[in-house]
Amino acid sequence: MTERSGALWPFVPYTVVAVVHVIACFGQYPFEWWTKLLLMPLLALGVVATLVFAPATRVRPVPAGAMGLLLGALLFSWLGDGARWLLPALTSRLSSELPLMLMCFGVAHALYLLLMWRGRGIARRRLPAWSLIYVLAYLVLVALLLPHTKSFSIAVMGYGLLLAATAAMATRCGAIVGWGGALFLLSDAILAFRMFMPGSNVVTSGLVMLSYALGQGLIAYGIVAALRRRAELADSGDSAEVPAAPGSAGRADPAPAPAARVSESAGGSRPAPVSMDRDLESSGPADPSPAEPATPRAESAAASAPRESSTHPPRPRAPEAPRRSSPPS
Template sequence: MQRRSPAPPLWAFVPYITVSAIHVVLLALGSPAAGPSKLLLMPLLAIPVLVSVRAIRSRAALALLFAAIVFSWLGDSVGALFPDAPEVPLMLLFFGIAHLAYIALFVRRVGVRRMPWWALIYAAWWIAMLVFLGPQTGGLLIAVAVYGLVLGATAAFSTRCHPLVAVGGAFFLASDTLLALRLFLPDSLPAWSNPAIMATYTIGQGLIIAGALITLRKRDA
C-alpha cells in the first residue's frame, strides 16, 4: 500500500499565499481594503491544518497549532474587534499567547534536534532591543521586555525544528522587530515598513505551519 506524503497538500496553502500577497500590495498602495484582507489571513492559514487533521494523531499538537493561529488572528484583529480598547497591550497579550503556543509546539511536539549554539543570537537580539527601545516604551517597559523574551524564545526554539520552521521563526521575529520599531520609533522607519512588516509576518507564519505539518504528518505516515 502506498504511503501518504508527509507534506501537506500545496493547494491548501494557495488561498493563504494569494490573500497574503494581495494584502501586502494593498498596504503598499494605501488601500482601505488592506484592513479587511488582514482579517482573512489566519483563517486561511488554518486550512492546511484542517486538511491535515486526519493525518496527525497528536491531538495536543493540533490544539497548539490552532491556538497559535486563533490568537494570532485576535492579535491581527484588535483594532476591528476592540476599537475602544488600548491596542498595544491587547496585541502584546494575544500575540504573546500565540507565541507561547508555538514554543510549546516546538519544545514538545515538533522538535527534531538539539538547539544549535548559534541560536544564542536571539538572546543578543533581546538585549539589543531592550537597550535600543527601552527608553521609548515608558510604562510598557516590563510588558515589552517580557514579550520580547517570548519572541526571542520562539525564534530560538524554532531552530530545533524542521528547516522551514526555523526560517519561519526568523521571519516572524523580523516582522516583530520592525513592528516594535514602528510602534516606539516611528520616525526611524521608511514608508514601506508597513508592507515589509506584513510580508515578513505572513512568510514567517506560513513557513512555521508548513514545517510543523510536515514533521507531524511524517511521524504519523
C-alpha cells in the same frame, strides 16, 4: 499529483490573500484591513484540510493535541492582528490596542513554545550553538527600544523574551520552521521600531506584513509536515528513525511496539494493536498490560488432569487370603 504538491494545495488560499494584503500595505489600498483579518483563518483552514480532510495527506489518528496547540496559536495571532476590530470594547477601555496586541501575541508565542518543546516528532535536534544569536538580538532590541517605550517597558521586555525564545526554539524543528521563527522575530522588530521610534514610513508597514505572513506560513507548514512525517514513521513501524521527544535532553522517545501476531494453530490469541499516536509527552507511568486469557487447550488439559485429595493419600488395599477348596464328598 505528487504527495508534496498535494500538501501545498490547502495553503494556496492563504498564499494568495497574503500576496494581495502585502500589495495593499505597500500601496495603502483600502482593502488592507479585511485582507489582514483573512490571513490567520485561511492558514488554520490549510492546517485542518491537510491533516484531517485531504485524502493524500490526512493523518490517522488525527494528532488532536499538537493540532490544537497550533490552531490555538493561530487564533490568538488572529486576535492580535484585529484587536481594534475584534475587541473594540477592550481597546476603547485601554485607550490603545497595543496592550491587547502584546497579550494576544504573547499567548500565541507561549503556545508555539509548548508545541515545539513538547510536541513529539516536531523537534529534530537539540538547540544549536548558533541559536544564542537570538539572545544577543533580544538584548540589542531592548537596549534600543527601552528609552522610547515609557509605560510599556515591562510589557515590551516580556513580549520580546517570548519572541526571542520562539525563534530560538524553532531552530530545533528543521529549516522551514527555523526560517519561520526568524521572520516572525524580524516582523515584530520592524513593527516595534515603527511604533516607538520616529521616522517610520509606508515601506515599514509592507515589510512588517511581508515578513509576518511568511513567518507564520512557514511555521504552520513546517509543523504540519513534521506531524505527517511522524505518522508515516509510526505506520511503517520503523523504530530506528523515530525522532527524539522534544523537551527531553537527548532522551529518545520510546518507539511503539508493533502488534505481535500469534499463530492460531498453537492455540494463541491475537493481542490488540498498540496505539501509536501520542501528541504530547506524558510523564506518568504506563498502564500495566492485562494478563492474557487462558487458551482453550490449556483449559481442556486442566480438566483432564487427575484430581488428588488435598487431605491424606489413599491407603493401600490389604491382600486377600487364599481360598481353600472344599474336600470332595
